[in-house]
Amino acid sequence: MVVAGIDIGAITTKVVLMNEQKIESYVVIKSRVGINQNARECFEQVLQNSGYQRKEVTSIVATGYGRINVPFAHKCITEITCHAKGAYWLNPAVRTIIDIGGQDSKVISISESGQVIDFMMNDKCAAGTGRFLEVMAQALEVALEDLGDLSLQSKKKVHISSMCTVFAESEVISLIADGYRKEDIIRGLHEAITNRIYSMVVRLPITDVIALTGGVAKNRGIILSFKKKIKKKLYLPPEPQIVGAIGAALLAHDLAK
Amino acid sequence: MGNIINSDLKDRIIISLAQSSFTYKLIRKVGSYYFRKSDSSFLFWLNFYTRQLEIAYQQKKPVVWASIFTPSELLYALDLIPLYPEMISASVASLNLADYFIETAESNFYSPDLCSFYRVASGMSLKNCLPRPDMVISTSLLCDGSVKFFQNVSRYYGCDYYLIDPPYERNQGSRKYLVNELKKLVQWVSKRTNEQFSSIKLRKALELANQSTLLIKKINQIREKVPAPLSGWNALAYQLYMYFASLGSRDGLNFYELLAREVKNNAIQDKGVVERECIRILWLHQLRPYYPNIIWQIMLDYKAVIAFEEINQVFWLEYDLTQPFSGLADKILANPGAGSLSRRISSIENLIKKYKIDGVIHFNQRGCRQSCGGASMIKDYLKAKGIPMFILDGDGIDKRNYSEGQTRTRLEAFFEILSQNR
Ligand code: SF4
Numbered sequence: 001m002v003v004a005g006i007d008i009g010a011i012t013t014k015v016v017l018m019n020e021q022k023i024e025s026y027v028v029i030k031s032r033v034g035i036n037q038n039a040r041e042c043f044e045q046v047l048q049n050s051g052y053q054r055k056e057v058t059s060i061v062a063t064g065y066g067r068i069n070v071p072f073a074h075k076c077i078t079e080i081t082c083h084a085k086g087a088y089w090l091n092p093a094v095r096t097i098i099d100i101g102g103q104d105s106k107v108i109s110i111s112e113s114g115q116v117i118d119f120m121m122n123d124k125c126a127a128g129t130g131r132f133l134e135v136m137a138q139a140l141e142v143a144l145e146d147l148g149d150l151s152l153q154s155k156k157k158v159h160i161s162s163m164c165t166v167f168a169e170s171e172v173i174s175l176i177a178d179g180y181r182k183e184d185i186i187r188g189l190h191e192a193i194t195n196r197i198y199s200m201v202v203r204l205p206i207t208d209v210i211a212l213t214g215g216v217a218k219n220r221g222i223i224l225s226f227k228k229k230i231k232k233k234l235y236l237p238p239e240p241q242i243v244g245a246i247g248a249a250l251l252a253h254d255l256a257k
Numbered sequence: 258m259g260n261i262i263n264s265d266l267k268d269r270i271i272i273s274l275a276q277s278s279f280t281y282k283l284i285r286k287v288g289s290y291y292f293r294k295s296d297s298s299f300l301f302w303l304n305f306y307t308r309q310l311e312i313a314y315q316q317k318k319p320v321v322w323a324s325i326f327t328p329s330e331l332l333y334a335l336d337l338i339p340l341y342p343e344m345i346s347a348s349v350a351s352l353n354l355a356d357y358f359i360e361t362a363e364s365n366f367y368s369p370d371l372c373s374f375y376r377v378a379s380g381m382s383l384k385n386c387l388p389r390p391d392m393v394i395s396t397s398l399l400c401d402g403s404v405k406f407f408q409n410v411s412r413y414y415g416c417d418y419y420l421i422d423p424p425y426e427r428n429q430g431s432r433k434y435l436v437n438e439l440k441k442l443v444q445w446v447s448k449r450t451n452e453q454f455s456s457i458k459l460r461k462a463l464e465l466a467n468q469s470t471l472l473i474k475k476i477n478q479i480r481e482k483v484p485a486p487l488s489g490w491n492a493l494a495y496q497l498y499m500y501f502a503s504l505g506s507r508d509g510l511n512f513y514e515l516l517a518r519e520v521k522n523n524a525i526q527d528k529g530v531v532e533r534e535c536i537r538i539l540w541l542h543q544l545r546p547y548y549p550n551i552i553w554q555i556m557l558d559y560k561a562v563i564a565f566e567e568i569n570q571v572f573w574l575e576y577d578l579t580q581p582f583s584g585l586a587d588k589i590l591a592n593p594g595a596g597s598l599s600r601r602i603s604s605i606e607n608l609i610k611k612y613k614i615d616g617v618i619h620f621n622q623r624g625c626r627q628s629c630g631g632a633s634m635i636k637d638y639l640k641a642k643g644i645p646m647f648i649l650d651g652d653g654i655d656k657r658n659y660s661e662g663q664t665r666t667r668l669e670a671f672f673e674i675l676s677q678n679r
Pocket residue numbers: 343372373374375399400401402403544622624625626627628
């Protein structure tokens with residue numbers, strides 16, 4: 001049975017196509033205005049890559065903040081449930097998921113059977129999200145993808161005290177003016193995000209295997225910072241951005257059964 | 258310049274409309290027609306509420322501004338017209354008019370962190386959009402913000418303020434102290450109204466309150482039935498108003514007679530609020546968002562219903578008419594939200610059992626310390642018992658603190674957890 005999961009995030013749109021619970025193809029593109037059109041294009045692309053026809057896809061689940069604007073999806077399910085499903089499928093030992101998305105970050109606690117027990121989400125503020133890092137990368141005039149590697153070259157700790165995106169941006173600008181190295185500032189930013197999210201992690205039971213998902217989980221600096229803070233085994237999915245879409249596809253499969 | 262003229266005109270229109278008792282008569286007439294197909298209890302409330310404002314403007318009797326936890330029984334016995342600014346703020350928000358008054362309050366240095374129920378009421382006072390109080394009475398029970406707000410109101414209008422400040426513990430000593438405070442309050446009011454206190458009127462008010470309370474108990478008992486015969490969403494709106502503002506009055510009794518009939522009819526016909534009800538929710542905190550929002554729609558989508566709300570409990574004993582002050586004091590002290598958090602938790606546990614609750618939602622009103630402070634502890638306690646609880650951060654009045662997308666994701670995720678548990 002061929003199914004699809006579509007995850008419309010604030011920054012990226014992801015589509016995963018599965019056949020009998022095996023990933024056939026996936027696509028990640030930048031989200032643009034016009035969610036429906038965006039989702040359609042992404043879906044067409046994944047069909048093209050995999051060689052399947054539209055009519056062969058029996059069930060589609062949409063997730064992510066734009067989920068209600070995908071008219072061709074059979075069901076909308078929240079990214080909380082989808083991330084849990086996806087992460088557990090990838091690694092059944094996972095009991096906690098830290099997902100750092102573009103617009104929000106969340107911590108999800110799951111049971112031995114993979115069901116969501118509880119979750120925490122950041123409040124309505126960009127602190128501790130991908131958007132925060134994007135703004136900081138601009139202020140530092142470095143590419144977003146380079147943040148991780150640069151922070152690994154840090155030699156000295158710089159403390160960033162503001163978590164408000166606007167204040168942190170001016171703090172970063174003053175630190176540059178004061179002659180601090182970009183590498184050290186970036187490390188400080190990663191630690192600030194980690195601390196912020198850690199306060200949500202401790203509100204739920206700290207389990208042995210914790211998955212780190214979302215686009216930010218590709219950043220090696222963040223990974224290191226989390227490893228140091230949490231002192232637990234981190235599970236890093238091969239492609240952390242599509243975990244929600246995988247979960248959505250798996251749920252689409254369950255739905256069609 | 259154009260803007261100045263426009264905002265001046267808007268001000269004048271709003272103020273003159275709000276200050277005319279005719280406006281409330283008009284709202285009543287138009288409202289009764291517009292909502293003619295609604296429940297009779299709702300129409301009764303509309304009539305009661307608008308009439309109260311109308312009479313308050315006519316100043317036929319002394320007007321008192323009171324906090325919601327001030328026993329209305331006593332205010333009716335003292336022949337006052339009670340107005341509850343917190344409840345008025347809620348109705349202003351439901352008309353989508355709160356922003357205007359919030360802006361007024363904030364541009365007059367009221368902090369955005371002050372509970373929005375008080376920011377709207379402050380803005381309304383500043384714009385002269387509420388009937389002037391002759392006196393102000395409030396209690397520090399539960400709400401710490403209320404003390405400063407009402408003190409400020411009394412200063413603003415140049416009238417006197419009486420604070421009922423109940424002790425923390427519910428014991429004999431506290432009761433004695435509070436009885437004394439209530440007796441002093443009665444003298445305080447008599448002095449300002451030049452009216453002799455009438456113990457007959459007090460007994461009458463308590464008798465009416467007893468009869469209404471009996472009906473509330475009956476309604477609450479019928480609400481144990483599955484499917485839920487009464488919408489908790491409404492119970493957190495106009496029914497809540499009557500719960501705080503009508504006990505001790507004949508209108509209160511008439512209202513509860515109507516409501517009891519409606520609930521009973523629904524229960525007899527097995528008519529649930531939600532078709533094919535799947536999820537039963539207990540709602541914590543005395544409020545919900547009153548501006549247009551998606552919460553109720555999401556509940557309908559998941560076939561979820563607010564089976565009961567913490568605030569509509571009857572936790573006080575029937576008044577002993579031979580000891581009226583003692584009964585009133587005990588009503589204040591018996592509030593499960595007062596004193597140690599363990600009292601609130603045990604009442605919540607009791608409600609969970611009684612109303613066959615699947616999940617609990619705690620609405621965290623921004624700026625409300627009394628209820629939000631304990632929310633995480635309640636959640637931890639219930640989690641240990643295997644009862645899912647969700648803390649919904651939001652604002653009942655100030656829609657700037659509301660994000661539709663975030664509310665949707667959080668609520669839906671919670672309902673997904675509850676659905677998978679079934
Ligand atoms: S919400 Fe809290 S702070 Fe606001 S009026 Fe009610 S009790 Fe007071």
